[in-house]
Structure formats: structure tokens, C-alpha cells
Amino acid sequence: DAAREATFEALEDEERAEAACAAYSAASILFADATLAGGDCGGGDEAVDSEAAALRACDLAMLRGGVAEWAMITEPVVRAASAGAASEARRLAVRAAVPRSEPEPVCEHMGGLAAGIERVDARGLSVADFSRRYLESGTPVILTHAIGSWPARTCRPWSCEYLRALAGERLVPVEVCSADEASRGFLSASWERRVMSLSAFLDQHGAGDGGGGDGD
Numbered sequence: 001d002a003a004r005e006a007t008f009e010a011l012e013d014e015e016r017a018e019a020a021c022a023a024y025s026a027a028s029i030l031f032a033d034a035t036l037a038g039g040d041c042g043g044g045d046e047a048v049d050s051e052a053a054a055l056r057a058c059d060l061a062m063l064r065g066g067v068a069e070w071a072m073i074t075e076p077v078v079r080a081a082s083a084g085a086a087s088e089a090r091r092l093a094v095r096a097a098v099p100r101s102e103p104e105p106v107c108e109h110m111g112g113l114a115a116g117i118e119r120v121d122a123r124g125l126s127v128a129d130f131s132r133r134y135l136e137s138g139t140p141v142i143l144t145h146a147i148g149s150w151p152a153r154t155c156r157p158w159s160c161e162y163l164r165a166l167a168g169e170r171l172v173p174v175e176v177c178s179a180d181e182a183s184r185g186f187l188s189a190s191w192e193r194r195v196m197s198l199s200a201f202l203d204q205h206g207a208g209d210g211g212g213g214d215g216d
Contacts, residue, residue: 003027011064025065032057032077052169054081059171063195114142122146160202168199176205 004027010020032054058074058081122143134141152158174194181188196204 001031004031021065025061025070028057028061028064029070029074029077032061032074032081036077036080049169051081055169056171063171063173117142119144164199164202168197168202170198171195172198172201174201174205 177188177191
């Protein structure tokens with residue numbers, strides 16, 4: 001943890017930032033590995049979940065150093081952390097939280113933008129036909145029945161409860177703005193980037209799960 005703190009000043013220096021990011025990411029992985037091995041999780045709090053602390057350190061390594069550069073390096077530690085007793089408890093919670101059935105969703109968010117666009121049943125469309133008819137010509141198309149067999153729609157359908165139990169402690173980068181400026185996206189005066197746990201994101205912005213209280 002001290003090695004990570006030693007990089008903070010250099011992270012603010014444009015000329016040293018790239019090397020400092022790499023040093024921070026490497027130190028975060030070492031911190032995660034030491035935490036899993038029984039090292040101090042920081043602050044001496046014995047109640048800290050070592051698996052969660054290790055996963056958080058790996059997430060910080062990827063967020064700071066770049067996912068493309070550090071995902072494969074962090075993978076062994078992430079796998080080890082996910083195999084711990086606390087992760088097993090989370091997996092049990094996932095199974096309990098998964099809804100047994102869900103109505104077929106109806107996509108309405110495109111509104112009038114979808115008017116006039118051809119709708120094609122993906123079950124009868126080959127990759128070659130899709131490439132020839134739509135991809136190569138740049139022709140827009142709406143594919144239907146494309147994800148009905150995906151695990152997220154069948155054996156483990158996604159819900160806020162499912163995502164919270166599966167990965168609620170993982171850190172995620174999010175972009176938010178006020179609801180009344182949503183159409184402006186990053187051009188909105190209220191737009192900002194945040195890093196928060198997935199659980200915190202669902203608490204604040206999760207639809208249908210008591211979230212979204214701040215109007216973002």
C-alpha cells in the first residue's frame with residue numbers, strides 16, 4: 001500500500017504520469033496478492049473482506065493503467081480472489097436472487113428512430129447473409145430473436161439483485177448527467193465521470209430496484 005501511495009505525486013506530473021500509472025498498477029496487484037496471502041488490508045481492520053479488497057485493488061490497477069494493458073496481468077489474482085470463501089457466499093446469494101422467469105422484454109427506447117428500418121429474425125440469418133446484405137453496404141437493420149438463448153436471458157437472467165450479488169463490490173467507471181440533460185450526453189453541463197462500486201451505482205441509478213433517487 002505504501003508503494004501505491006508513493007506514486008500519487010508523480011501521477012499529477014504530466015511528464016511522469018505514464019510511468020507512475022504503471023507503477024501504481026503494479027503496486028496494486030502486489031497489494032492484492034499480499035492481501036489474499038493474509039497480509040494487511042490497510043488500516044489493520046481485521047473485518048475487511050480480503051477477497052473484496054484484492055478485487056478492488058485489481059480494479060484500480062486496470063482503471064489507472066488501462067484494461068488492455070493490465071487485464072491479463074490481473075487475471076490470476078482476480079481468479080484467486082473469486083475462488084475464496086466470501087465469493088462462494090456471493091455465488092450462493094446469486095442463485096437465491098436469480099428470478100425463475102421473466103417476460104420477454106420489449107425494446108421501445110429507439111422510439112421514432114426505428115421507423116422504416118427493416119426488422120429481420122436473426123434465427124434465420126447467417127453470418128454471411130448479414131455481412132452481404134447489411135454490413136458491407138452499411139444498411140441499418142433491427143435484428144429480432146438474437147439473444148433469446150443467452151444465459152443472461154435464460155438460466156441466469158439479469159436483474160439489479162443478480163448483478164449486485166455477482167459483482168456488487170467491483171469498481172466500475174461510470175458517466176452520469178442529470179436526467180433533464182440526458183439527450184446531450186457528455187455535452188451536458190452536469191456530465192461527469194465517476195468511479196464507484198457496482199452496488200453504489202445500482203443504489204443510485206438502478207431502475208426498478210429503488211435506485212435513481214437523485215434524478216441522474
